Amino acid sequence: MEYRPGTGYSLPGRHESFWMATTAQTSHPPLSGDLETDVAVIGGGIVGITTALLLKRAGYMVTVIEADRIARGVTGRTTAKITSLHRLIYAELIDRFGSSQAKQYADANQAAIDTIASFVREYDIPCDFVRKPAYTYAESEEERDLVAAEADAARSLGLPATFVEDVPLPARTYGAVRFSDQAQFHPLRYLLYLASLIPGDGSRIFEKTRALEVQDGGGWCAIRTENGIITSRAVVLATHYPFYDSPGFYFARMEPSRSYVIGARIDEPFPEGMFINADGPVHSWRSQPAEGGELVLVGGMEHRTGEQVDTRRHYRDLEAYARSVYPIRSVDYRWSTQDYITIDGVPYIGPLADGHENVYIATGFRKWGMTNGTAAAMILADMILGRANPWAEVYAPDRFKPAASARRFLVHNIEVAERYIGGVISRPAGDLRDVAPGEGRILMIEGEKTGIFRDHEGRVHAVNPTCSHLGCIVAWNSAEETWDCPCHGSRYDPDGKVIHGPAVRDLKPRGG
Structure with a gap:
């Protein structure tokens, strides 16, 4: 279903992280x-x-x-997986950095698992910590070779890796790299x-x-x-x-990326393990003990922060994907998160x-x-x-x-320049009367670029859409009802208050 402001379109679940809600x-x-x-x-x-x-x-x-x-x-x-299996990374690290530094990365992440486990044990922290295997699975015959190569690369670095044919998910898979003795917990x-x-x-x-x-x-x-x-x-x-x-x-040298999570109930036990697909759009799975029974966390639909898209669609697409794999009884929670990806x-x-x-x-x-x-x-x-x-x-x-990183470095900086310059010189079309309740747009009002959000009671919130960090033009995030900067990931509430850095100053009010 396509989202159209003011049409009664609803998103699944309570708009809050399960970790914060509990x-x-x-x-x-x-x-x-x-x-x-x-x-x-x-x-x-x-x-x-x-x-x-x-x-x-x-x-x-x-x-x-x-x-x-x-x-x-x-x-x-977060989805709170405590694992050194980071989708497909070790074959790539060996190629980019050499085996010695790739092993440093592997050893650091394995040591982190043990450190978390030792804190939980030392202080007897009631945080649902449990050891589980982690899987990166192939969704096609072409990906099977990538997964097998990852298992070989990870094993060469001393990681607890094996290639397995069978993945305990009902989705169609073509083998996986499996890491034993990984973990999950309630992070908060x-x-x-x-x-x-x-x-x-x-x-x-x-x-x-x-x-x-x-x-x-x-x-x-x-x-x-x-x-x-x-x-x-x-x-x-x-x-x-x-x-x-x-x-x-x-x-x-970094780009901001947003992704989405839903917490769902299914009518069967979730398999033992944590799961993520090997390539293409991310599909991440894990379960979590919760009041009223097991909650299944499904994550993915990542995109660059501040993209000019209807971000509400990502929750709907994630729900549709989850329903294609499991019969979903209910979606109880939904939330999004942000991270940064370095050029290498x-x-x-x-x-x-x-x-x-x-x-x-x-x-x-x-x-x-x-x-x-x-x-x-x-x-x-x-x-x-x-x-x-x-x-x-x-x-x-x-x-x-x-x-390892020159091409990505060049592409990233061209994208940032295009968003900064494009945002500065473009003339947004539209009229204030066209902005429906629940919708945000950037309009040209009295010769000035203005970020407009009309809330669900019809009140208008107006800001100067120039990010206070380095001057890029923010974009409206319809799923979270925030202004997001496409250059470096700063985020603001509808009235321009900073809710996520690197910005430390709020957006100026309209006319400010």
């Missing part, structure tokens, strides 16, 4: 005034909280600040327990505290926030995308750049943030503590391998 919201205070700490961590997701806890356990005073509430950003919208129950261990002995968590600027020099860093200045010896940027990028390095497919983890050795970054997880994010925390904690880390080389932010 955990209480935190209530840490905002920063009030200036303070000094050993390490300041900006961002309260899996990277920030895990890094902070590791450093506190090592005796450091750590301060975590979060623009909203901890664990309610990208980490609160896990992370909020870790966060509860941070405050005390000079360590703190502050919410509703947005970082606006970082200054690095003389062995000390200063973080200017809305509520005061934090001075520290080191800063960890765990903001998903670096809002602070003084060398201009990251803007052009490997996250950036380490010092921000030359001349900024006291500022550390972790970003570009390519939709595999539970293990890569935990590995990032382990790498960054080692660096701050002055210890060597065996996996740091493959993730080093200052790497650039032309053979």
Whole structure:
């Protein structure tokens, strides 16, 4: 069914992440005034909280600040697979980086699984942690060879990989690479327990505290926030995308990507395992214990953030796909998430750049943030503590391998330029009277480009659609009712308030 604003078209399920719906919201205070700490961590997701806890356990005073509430950003919208099987990546890593660095990536993600398991065991965290196999399955004879090659590549790196003919899904498959002893959990129950261990002995968590600027020099860093200045010896940027990028390095080397999840009930037991297809549009499956019975999480339909498409269609297409595989009794939840993909497919983890050795970054997880994010925390904690880390080389932010990434680098920058320039010079058509309730458009009003959203009560919300980050023109996201930037992934609510960085300033109101 095609969505037409005002026609009564509805989307499936409750518009909320299952993880958020089943955990209480935190209530840490905002920063009030200036303070000094050993390490300041900006961002309260899996990277920030895990890094902070590791450093506190090592005796450091750590301060975590979060623009909203901890664990309610990208980490609160994941599918929460804890696995080193990242679709098809190991044959590609061996080809791009060589076996030694490919093994670093493999070992880091396996170590992350064990670290999460050890935290769950040590603190007896009630987070539905369970070991399960993970599968990347072929959906055609052509993909079968790719999957078999991935199994061989992964096994050569010491990973628990086998090629299997039978995949326990009712969908038509042509074999899979299977990793044994992987895991899944409830990410917010896990992370909020870790966060509860941070405050005390000079360590703190502050919410509703947005970082606006970082200054690095003389062995000390200063973080200017809305509520005061934090001075520290080191800063960890765990903001998903670096809002602070003084060398201009990251803007052009990552692209933002959105994807979608539905939580459905089926009339039969879900098979033992976590599943994702090998190629083409993503189809991801896992189950989750829930009140009233097992919930099946189906994910996919990824696209570049800010694309000029009706994003509501992605939920409908995902539901239709799920129904083509299983008889769906109900769709109870739906949500979307965002991640960044680096030009060579490997996250950036380490010092921000030359001349900024006291500022550390972790970003570009390519939709595999539970293990890569935990590995990032382990790498960054080692660096701050002055210890060597065996996996740091493959993730080093200052790497650039032309053979691996030059073409994607060029294409990405052309796309960004087209969106920036095209957005600036195009003249949007239409009239305010044409904007239906529930619809958003960019119109030319009194000679100025204006972002218009008419809410479901008929009220008009008007903003200047120029992204406050680097000046690209935002696009309306009909599924989430947000303004999304196609260049670097900043997102705003209908009135222009920042809800996702790297932007730190709101959109200006119409006429502002």
